[in-house]
Amino acid sequence: MTAEQRATDPRPPLRRPQLPRGWRRRLARLPLGLYRVGLGFLFGKRLLLLHHTGRVSGLDRTVVLEVVAHDPEQGTWTLASGFGPTSAWYQNLRKTPKTLVQVGNRHYAVTAHFLTEAEGGEVMARYAPLHPRAARRLCVFMGFEVDGSVRSYREVGHQIPFVRLDAAPGQPLP
Template structure:
């Protein structure tokens, strides 16, 4: 069921205490406690396309390669998310996983690949996938067709280290 206040694929940005809660993991990374968050979250640095200032966002790792040289993340707020637009403008950046920073280059994945990524993600994390689909205004029945539809609409980005691999393992 689509949300009435936003179009599917474009949820409203959190405000107030919800925004603080969403941004709290950044403080953990800044305090050197990134390893407590495991391998499922990363801190992405990006440069503001207007301000040219360093910005940070914590993102869930949707998939990663076995060698730890490539990670796939998703823009849950769609292609209008600041971090996503900033990476489009300047794709070379730094991602921190645990306490280790990695120089990465962002590769923007096509919608058919996003559909496959979403189906694979839902097999590994069914509850989280349903919540993500519901949050974005897509059907939450968990069926493969609705997951593919959501995956085609969600912008996925692969962050490759220099010389990074393209095969991914389940996280």
């Protein structure tokens, strides 16, 4: 988006949420520790462990993320970048889209595809009625006001970066 487009864009600018600190950081990182000791199955299909390669360091990195949408027939998982397009995992996937995920205790080779604003709006419009509290918290966290209507969630979805992870062909799917 150019500076001229930003000046005429009626949407509020995306606020950069603050990273958790102290006990909140420990709590946010707890699922990562549980995955590391083999207890990923506790999260079912709601969370996944994403491996990504550092774009500068080249080192393997991991992060646990909430699954916004899952299509077992197609073998896809859709994720939202709650910290916006500057999240390390999001930028790393932009550079190296082929990676691995762990869902429960199963591993899948995946390729990241970055959704358009319109596709993101549709994902958010479908997610909000299924998980109203989580959708509302995500919007508040990112600095958006929503009135609870599908339309307002769709508008917010236009501004949140979404990534669809497609399982490699030939893998047994969940």
